[in-house]
Amino acid sequence: MGPFTTGIVHPMNISIFDNYKSEWENDEVRVTIPFSVAGVGTTILLTSKFTGKLILFDVGDGVLRDLLSSRKTDFVNDIDPIAVSHGHFDHVGGLHSLFGFMRMMGRTNPLNILIPAGCVEAITIIKGYRDLYRTTLPFKIWYHELSQGSGFDTDFFKVKSVEVEHFSLETDSGTGLLEPALGFRVQVGETIVAYTGDTRLCSGAETVVRDADLAIIEATRKKTPDPDSGHRVHLSVEEANELGKLAKEFILVHKVPEI
Ligand SMILES: [Zn+2]
Numbered sequence: 001m002g003p004f005t006t007g008i009v010h011p012m013n014i015s016i017f018d019n020y021k022s023e024w025e026n027d028e029v030r031v032t033i034p035f036s037v038a039g040v041g042t043t044i045l046l047t048s049k050f051t052g053k054l055i056l057f058d059v060g061d062g063v064l065r066d067l068l069s070s071r072k073t074d075f076v077n078d079i080d081p082i083a084v085s086h087g088h089f090d091h092v093g094g095l096h097s098l099f100g101f102m103r104m105m106g107r108t109n110p111l112n113i114l115i116p117a118g119c120v121e122a123i124t125i126i127k128g129y130r131d132l133y134r135t136t137l138p139f140k141i142w143y144h145e146l147s148q149g150s151g152f153d154t155d156f157f158k159v160k161s162v163e164v165e166h167f168s169l170e171t172d173s174g175t176g177l178l179e180p181a182l183g184f185r186v187q188v189g190e191t192i193v194a195y196t197g198d199t200r201l202c203s204g205a206e207t208v209v210r211d212a213d214l215a216i217i218e219a220t221r222k223k224t225p226d227p228d229s230g231h232r233v234h235l236s237v238e239e240a241n242e243l244g245k246l247a248k249e250f251i252l253v254h255k256v257p258e259i
Contacts, residue, residue, distance in 0.1 A: 085197025
């Protein structure tokens with residue numbers, strides 16, 4: 001979740017979000033990041049060039065608009081799995097809309113959602129949706145609670161999860177609490193694409209990105225805070241740039257917009 005400190009986003013400023021897109025590709029995989037802004041939403045799409053099959057990292061608010069603005073509606077049947085890094089709204093809030101669109105368009109393939117073990121936000125949305133439309137949902141939705149080192153393979157994608165350290169400040173006492181949070185490494189052909197999710201600097205974040213062909217790294221904080229300044233919730237741009245050196249190439253995402 002992102003720290004807006006400078007006020008509300010005014011509609012006049014929406015065009016600034018155009019600065020938060022990225023793309024990357026090689027012979028085997030195309031990575032499309034139509035949107036990733038801290039505290040708003042994140043959508044990261046990987047396409048296998050062999051098969052056209054898709055895997056989605058995170059489903060923040062606006063995911064449906066992001067997908068529709070970057071491709072045709074083929075994603076309705078071709079996305080599987082969806083990997084959710086953690087339960088903050090800017091990473092999971094678009095699930096209901098995406099399910100609704102898939103139901104409306106008549107998806108039939110089962111959909112697998114990979115979530116951190118104990119991610120109550122994702123579980124609540126998924127179970128609630130299945131209950132609501134139990135008799136009219138044309139596809140199955142399965143969720144899989146992953147932890148350190150868990151794997152999940154489809155015919156097209158091999159996913160490995162790594163636990164990372166991401167604090168939430170949403171406790172009654174105002175003290176921090178570690179969220180269930182994962183980074184992912186996905187193999188497409190011989191290519192490894194890594195995604196940190198939200199994390200502070202920790203050994204898990206290093207494990208996620210090390211030797212990846214492409215590492216997608218959150219870089220929410222503009223400055224690296226004093227080590228004694230309390231919980232380190234996110235990576236700074238400086239930390240993310242250092243971390244990126246462990247990978248062959250990297251992209252920074254999840255920045256705080258300039259308002
Ligand atoms: Zn977060």
